[in-house]
Amino acid sequence: MTKTAKVLAISGGIGGAKLALGLQRVLPPGDLAVLVNTGDDFRHLGLAISPDLDTVLYTFAGVANAGAGWGREGETWNFLEELRRIDGPAWFQLGDRDLVVHVERTSRLALGESLTSIMAALGRRFGVPSAILPMTDDAVATLLDTDAGVLEFQEYFVRRRCEPRIRAVRYAGAATATANPALTGLLASPELECVVICPSNPYLSIGPVLAIAGLRDALARCPVPVVVISPIIGGRAVKGPTVKLMRELGVDVSPRSITEHYAGLIDGLVVDSEDMAFASATGVPTLVTPTLMQTLVDREALARAALGFAASLAAAPRLPRTVP
Numbered sequence: 001m002t003k004t005a006k007v008l009a010i011s012g013g014i015g016g017a018k019l020a021l022g023l024q025r026v027l028p029p030g031d032l033a034v035l036v037n038t039g040d041d042f043r044h045l046g047l048a049i050s051p052d053l054d055t056v057l058y059t060f061a062g063v064a065n066a067g068a069g070w071g072r073e074g075e076t077w078n079f080l081e082e083l084r085r086i087d088g089p090a091w092f093q094l095g096d097r098d099l100v101v102h103v104e105r106t107s108r109l110a111l112g113e114s115l116t117s118i119m120a121a122l123g124r125r126f127g128v129p130s131a132i133l134p135m136t137d138d139a140v141a142t143l144l145d146t147d148a149g150v151l152e153f154q155e156y157f158v159r160r161r162c163e164p165r166i167r168a169v170r171y172a173g174a175a176t177a178t179a180n181p182a183l184t185g186l187l188a189s190p191e192l193e194c195v196v197i198c199p200s201n202p203y204l205s206i207g208p209v210l211a212i213a214g215l216r217d218a219l220a221r222c223p224v225p226v227v228v229i230s231p232i233i234g235g236r237a238v239k240g241p242t243v244k245l246m247r248e249l250g251v252d253v254s255p256r257s258i259t260e261h262y263a264g265l266i267d268g269l270v271v272d273s274e275d276m277a278f279a280s281a282t283g284v285p286t287l288v289t290p291t292l293m294q295t296l297v298d299r300e301a302l303a304r305a306a307l308g309f310a311a312s313l314a315a316a317p318r319l320p321r322t323v324p
């Protein structure tokens with residue numbers, strides 16, 4: 001029988017996976033489960049692509065391309081070069097090794113296997129000690145209402161390099177999607193000690209996860225501390241379009257906005273030392289610590305700090321979570 005996780009992390013791709021790896025490295029094997037965004041998933045060349053799941057898988061297995069943050073280290077590009085030569089859709093770069101995972105996932109889905117089961121099998125094959133849980137086995141797509149029309153996530157993110165101006169973010173299918181069944185059990189488990197929301201984009205990466213009604217409710221009701229690591233450092237995002245998006249949505253780029261975004265769900269916020277001045281105005285208990293993760297040591301240090309902070313919140317009398 002598999003061990004019940006003690007820590008649940010919620011993550012998108014690149015930024016979130018960095019902290020998730022730190023958590024995996026400081027926790028005993030089997031103590032971590034990661035709930036991963038699938039709102040970026042799409043069909044490309046007939047293949048089922050799950051970028052954030054694969055980023056977490058490769059990061060946990062130690063085979064990720066550290067520079068790009070996505071795809072495999074030591075990748076070869078024969079498939080992509082040949083695709084480009086015949087004028088195929090090479091804007092989304094699929095490496096040869098990475099391609100194998102997409103082909104395998106697509107064929108197993110076609111045979112009726114669930115995404116959860118496929119990711120569990122891949123996790124075992126890659127020797128990953130943590131559970132990698134898709135947020136749902138149903139189709140959910142993050143759609144962007146932009147000044148260039150409605151765009152699917154990868155169309156906006158990769159093909160258009162996040163250039164269009166976003167007016168609204170939607171999560172098509174989330175209202176009727178069923179949360180990963182393992183998650184509801186885990187959130188109610190007496191073994192669970194805390195939930196850590198990784199410093200992923202709150203709108204594009206964590207937003208789709210929390211848009212699944214059953215999942216949001218289960219998280220709001222869970223009795224253990226839920227802490228979030230702010231993805232904003234000194235008014236900047238470490239990577240990606242978080243700050244640009246917040247500005248376009250008319251949201252103040254500050255730790256307080258992160259608390260407001262997660263209102264009713266979190267018990268504590270972790271902000272970077274550079275944002276010390278905001279710590280007393282976040283509206284929730286706040287830990288100030290370095291959050292920039294450039295090295296493995298940084299990732300482990302932030303993981304330890306987040307876990308210690310959650311433990312301190314569990315020990316103290318709990319404030320009721322404000323319902324939005």
Ligand code: FO1
Nearest residue numbers: 013014040050051054070071091092093158
């Ligand atoms: N990101 C890019 O910026 N360009 C790419 O060509 C690209 C290809 C790609 C292939 C497989 C995969 O798993 C991820 C890939 N990503 C690529 C990353 C991905 O689009 C984003 O990082 C996530 O969707 C956002 O978390």
